[in-house]
Each structure stands twice: as C-alpha cells, then as structure tokens.
Amino acid sequence: MFYREAGDFRTTYAEDQQTFPIKFDRYRYYVVLFIAIFVIPFIINDYWANSLLLPFLIYAIAALGLNILVGYCGQVSLGTGGFMAVGAYSCYKFMTGVDIWWGGELLFRLPEFNIFFSVIMGGVMTAAVGVLFGLPSLRIKGFYLAVATLAAQFFLVWLFNRVAWFYNYSASGQISAPEREFMGALITGPSTTPWATYLFCLFFTIVSAVIARNMTRGASGRKWMAIRDMDIAAEIIGVNPLKAKLTAFMVSSFFIGISGALFFAVYLGAVEVGEAFGITKSFLVLFMIIIGGLGSIFGSFAGAAFLVLLPVALKVVGVDWFGWPTDIVAHLQLVVVGGLIVIFLIAEPHGIAQLWRVAKEKLRLWPFPH
Amino acid sequence: MKDVTESYVTADGRTIGPVVMEMKNITLRFGGVEAIKDISFDIREGEIRAIIGPNGAGKSSMLNVISGFYVPQEGEVWYKGARRPSMKPFEVAQQGIARTFQNIALFEGMSVLDNVMTGRLTHMKTGLFAQSLWKGKAEEEEIANREVAEKIIDFLEIQAIRKTPVARLPYGLKKRVELARALAAEPSILLLDEPMAGMNVEEKEDMSRFILDVNDEFGTTIALIEHDMGVVMDLSDRVVVMDYGKKIGDGTPHDVRNNQDVIDAYLGVAHD
C-alpha cells in the first residue's frame, strides 16, 4: 500500500548502489533528519537531553564503531570501555594543552585545542591505540582474540588510573572538562544549554553514520566481510588480512574514541576511569550491537536506542509506578537485559535490524502476500 | 615437445602460447609425510591444463602450492619468466592468479553480487579517506568495477540471483558463483579445484561449456583438477598425472591414456 517499488526504476549502477534505493525509504530518512536537526533543538529540555538523547547519540557512535569490528569484520572485541577511555583522556589532554616532559623538565606545551578538534583528536589517538591492540589479531582468532582484547581493557583502565600525567595530577584522580565553547555556544562545563550539546553530538553521530555507511558499502566493507565469512578464502582471493583487520580496528577505534570523548566532555563532564569506562561499558556496547543487529548500520542505532531507553522505562515503571526500591529495579534490569540477549541470540541472531527488514519485506507485499 | 618460448597451434585451431608458469622440482612435506615428491611441470599461456590422479595423490596440495597457500620445502615456482619469491597467498592473487575451491569457499553472509565484487578487490585501489567520502573517486571506481562484475554475471547466466544471499543458493549455483568470483579478478591463470565434483550430468555439461567459453572468450589460462576422466580428456590440452605425490605421466590426453603407469595407477596392478 505505502511501500511500493513498482514504478521506482533504477537505470544506472549509481542509483542501484545508493543507501536507500526505494523512494519511500529515502523520503522517510529526509524527514527524520529534518526533525532531528530543525525541530528537536527547539523543543529539547534538560531531562530529554541528559537521560535520553545525548546518551543515545553518543552510544550510537560507539555501537557503529564496534559493529564495524564485530559485525562487519568478525573480530570480537571486549575492549570498548578501554578504547572509550583513550578517547576521553586524549580529548581531555588536548583540551587542556598537552604537556611533554623530559627528565623532570617541561619540554613544551601544545596550545589548548578547540573542543571540536579535541574530540577529533580523541578519535585519532584511539585509532592509533586500536591498531596497536589489533596487531595480535593476525595470529589470534575467535574468542582467544576476544579474551586478548580484555588485555586492552584492563591495561588501559589501569594506565589512566595510575599515571597522573593523564589526569593532569589532579588530587581526585578524576578528569573534569573545563568550560569550552564552539561557534559561540557552550559545549562543556556545568552551564551548557541542552540544544547546543545536542546539536554538537548530533553532528558527530550523523557524520559517523555516513562514513560508516560509505565504508561498508564499498571495497573496505567487502574486505571486512570477506575476512569475517571465511578468512582463508579471503586471503587467497587477494585480501591482505593484516591490513583489512587493522583498518577495521582503526576505523572502529576512531568512532569509539569519538564517542568516549563526547561521553566524557559533553555528557558526563567529569569521569573516574574505572567507573565510567570499566568492563561493563564494553559489554553494554556489545549488547547494543547484538540486540540491534550485527553488521547493520541501522542496527547500531536501534540497539543504542533500545538499551538507553530500557533502564529509563524500567525505572519509570518500577520505581515511579509501582514504588519498588531502586536496587530491586536495578537487579531486575540485569535479568531483563541478560534474558533479552539470550532471547535475541536464539530467536533472531541478526537483531532488531532483521526484524525491521522482515517487516519491510512483508509490507512490500501487503495486502497481497502471494 | 615444443620449445618453452614458442607458440603453437592445436589441431582444432587454437593458439597455445609460451610457458607462463613452471614448477621446478617441488617437494612438500607435512611433518614426516611427503605430499608432493619432486614434481616438475609447466603451464602454457592460453591452454587448459589438467592435473589428475587418484584420491590422496597430492593434486589439491599442488594447487595450494601454486596459489601460495602452502610453501614447498624444496623447489622453485617460475612465473612469467622470473622466479617467484616466497609470497603470501594474497600477493599471489594480486599477481593475477585466481582460483576456486574444492569445498565451496564463498562468503555466505554476502549477496551474489557482493561475492563477485570481492573478486574485483585486487583491482580497487581507492584509499580509506576517499572511500569514507564516497562521492567522487570511490563511487567512480565502484561503478567501473561493477560493470566488469556485471559482464561476468551475464556471461555465467546468474543475473536472476544477483541480489540473493549466497547461503540460500543450491550447490550447483554456488559453484558457478565461485567461478564468477574468480573470473571477476580477470586472472592470467585460473585454478579450478574439482569444478565438477558432486554435480549431475547436466550441471557438468554446463560447467564444461563455461570453462571452454572462458578459455575461448577471455583467453584465460586454466589449470584444473578433476576426477571425471571423460571430462578431463575432452576439455584439456595437456594432462599431468599424479599418484602418491609423484608425477607418473605428462602429455596430451591421448599420450596419457596410453601410458602404462597411468593405467596401473587407475586400474590397480597386481603385486606379486
């Protein structure tokens, strides 16, 4: 009825390769973008920004990144929390001016970067660290690799905890973002406005999604998927496995680093590394892509939205409606999330994205399915 | 025997070029087991070269040596007039050697089109940054390579299943898609590891026709392993016969058929 591709012809390969080959999809996508950019900033308030929209946008970037590594390239990583920490601490150092010491003397100090470029540098540094920890992936496969990435998780968290240089020798051992503005609007610090932080994060989310889409639909994406589906065959048809895996680690870590930087600077404002970027964070992002859909850009968004919404919804239902103690609701949340993971893996290993695809397939034929 | 640098014309009027690949005294061991013992043979440009032999003769190992997956302990591989240094399989592929596999090795999570496009990867050079922008260089390259892939898809008559996930295809079609992926690389040598294993007569006929057409249309040099003697004798220009890792015969199908060692290996010989 409303989902028709009849009469929607594609006559060139360029048209056939676009992201939304069906007109209806394309227009819906424009509408969503329009609302996100031109409507929401005017109606947003603190509650919506801080409990839903900001975490959604930021986790969506992390999920995109992890999905490239796990969903597209098939290399399972449990080091997401650690990589987000690299993004956060790099962003912090570049925001406050990187100081290089040699033999007890200050060698030089970089000027303080604009918050925008600090976030980018968070991504760049994380990409470098990601490549470093991706190197063993050539020799180590499957869950041996998954466990090996835990080395990154624990080592990085320990590093940021112990080496005072990273938190500028602050007494609390925390890092907290000083007030910074971008294009005249405050982005970090205690007195930001929700629309500014929202738009700032939205920009990064949209750009990340477009880049991820472009990479996964082209040559890189095919290399990654070839490695994922059958690494030996991929190598024999001419894919350099080390290069393919390392680019996956690089691109993935870049996004995760951006997300870590935003998570610290824009969303939380101050973090303690073990608390904000511990192993539970790694699992959370992994759960997002499992529930959302491995190997799907849309799935990364769906998973992030789902797991950001779930605790809020549970809290509203459990605490506000039924008046249960918060600790019971927190335990219940573990049960629900764990149960959902198992249910999704059993019933629909391709996640929400696959449910969506099936629904579209049905809609396409509706009301005459035969 | 013709000189290695000269071309000649076969009885049916096809021109066979000079030697493009030569295996010299290849020996391959797995631990204490010698899978290949001191084997030498050559492949000429434009010919269809078959490697035959009973199970466990070392044919697949030989193909794996050519495609760089196994590194022989002794011996040299000469390719296009130069000794090939020790190489990773992907470097061999980049030199223009493509292959198919005995047990189909398609990328099951991707569509037919994407699988064929992976065959084009050795021709796609756009950097990561350009790819992330898509518009411009990356898109142009994608479309140019898509055109080549589509030509192969037309050639092998798999247009209708272009966007079907490979996992859903029946066995015979999978074999054809795998051939398409190898052809998409526009290889100078195409290695086929039992392209007709497990097929019925009609599928075998189709596949034989495709192999001859590929050789005819693109002039691709083909080296293939096959069990079906009838098919091998009809298709190939020259045949290498292996048994227990040793070469026991080499020549035209007619020569090989009359070779006493080959007959013994296939029919068995009384030891007394």
Add this chain to the structure above:
Amino acid sequence: MNEQLAFTIEVFANGLMAGVLYALVALGFVLIYKASGIFNYAQGVMALFAAMTLVGIQNGQVPFAHLINAIFGTDVHHFGWHVHSFLAIALTVVVMIALAWMVQKFVFKHLVGQEPIILFMATIGLAYFLEGVADLMWGSELKALNVCATETACLPQGMNVWLEGTTYEALGYGFFIDNLDIVASIVAAILVVGLVMFAQYTKQGRAMRAVADDHQAALSVGVSLNFIWVLVWSLAGFVALVAGIMWGAKSGVQFSLSLIALKALPVLMLGGFTSIPGAIVGGLIIGVGEKLFEFLIGAPYLGGATENWFAYMLALLFLVFRPQGLFGEKIIERV
C-alpha cells in the same frame, strides 16, 4: 640468604596458592568447553550464585524476599532456622543441577549448531541474567560465608597464620601463608584428580569424551547429548560451588566474586581451552607470575595494582608467539 630472596619465595608460594584457585575456576570452563564447545563466560557468576545460595540456605533466607515484600507489601526475610553446612552444600548441589538442567533446556538446546562466538555471547547474557536473579533471590549485600563441620571445626576465615616449622628453621625467615589457601589447594587437587578419574574410568565419562570429540558420531552410537550436556553443566556448577566456597570464605560473598571468571580467562588462553593439565599449569604460571611481577616490578616501579592486567598481557604475548597455547597441537590449515 637475604631477606629479599625470602620475601620472593613467600610471594612465590602465595602465587602458587592463588594459581590453584585460578586453575579451579579454569577447570569449570574447560569441562564445558570440551563437551559442548561453549566458552562459558558465566562460570564466575555461577560461582557467585552457588556461594550466595549456600549462604542463603544456611541462614534460612527466604528466596526473593525483597521482591515479594515490594510486590505484596509483606515483611518476610528469614524462615528462622539454620541449616547444617553439609546439608546446605548438598541442597546447593541440587540447586546447581536444577540450574544446569534449565540452562540446557531453555538456552543451549535452542542454540545447537550455532557458531562458537554466538554461544559465547549467549553466555555473557546468561551471566547478566544469573547475576540479576542471584541478587533478587538473596540480596546483593556482602555476606560472610562460614562452612563448619561441627561447632568448632570450620573452614578457616580469611586470616593469615604465621607458619612456623621446618621451612622457618631452614631458611631463617618466617612465611605468611594463608591457611585457607592450603585447604583450597588440597581440595582443588582432590577435585582435579576426581574429575580426571571420572572422565577416564566411568561410563558417563567416556560418553562425555565421545561427545567432546564428535557430536554426530556420539549420537549415532546412542549417547544422549542432552543428558551429557546437563551432566557437564552440573559438574561445572559443582566446580563453581567449590570455587565459590573457597573465595567466599576468603573475602566474603558479593558481586566481586564473579570477577574470578576474569582471572581464569588468561589461564585458559595460556593453557588452551581444551586441556585439563593446561588449565592447572596455566593457573600456576599466572598465579605465580602476577604475584612476582607485582612484588618485583609492579609495586616498586609502576605504581602497583598490576595484577589487574598482567595475566592478560602475559597470555597475549604468549599467544602471539604460540597461538595454539601451551598444550595445543599446531593447527594445519586446509582449504
């Protein structure tokens, strides 16, 4: 003989003891992996669950008391009785077997034939689920675990005992060795021998090894896969209970107990996922390695707390040079 050396030996000995406990947890992983190809991340949470259940039964806690109170507005907490340790352990074993049965019935029966990495992620989900259930059932506060045979003969609590005797005389220095660690080592050794005997000499053990080798072939000779898997999960549950008792007695029963799974993972990488001797040797190497590294390099030069990552880094480096692990055979790849 200087003091530094004596300290080093003491650290070494403590490392060995810790290694035994790591090996014990790793053993649970190996058992399940060998028989079903499932890499069970939930092993640590199973230990937590077992320990909490044990304490709960001992103290006569009402399961799900908080939840019941919240829903029905009641105020129940305890049945008001105390259960003898041995009976409580027996009841906990029953609970763990029931858990094994449920895990098999509701989760892994539906995942047969899936890729190993999917199974692995399913066990992470299972770990979250179990942790939530354990907290809801017994409450998440720190609990002390006392296992006593009689009024006075209890498992030693987490305190250090100054060992004096021949070692002391011979070296001229005294050693701190945890009494509990010694008990744990003995128990672990008995458990390992028992499990190996079970796998080698009983009918079920043989069936278990057959399943590990080849599911299809085992089915075709009449082994019930379902039964074997429940059996294996039960055994893993039992191992988890033992590990839970040991760690629980040492540092109380709370969430952090489930983190021993994270300690066992590098042990597995080092020893290989399928090797029982690998788990033991790997456990000892990691136990000794991380204590010695912390003592000699970590604490003096790196600011301490290196135990968090040392095992992983060691396993990572080791695997880069020997991907098949300590006792694995070299894999010949085929196409």
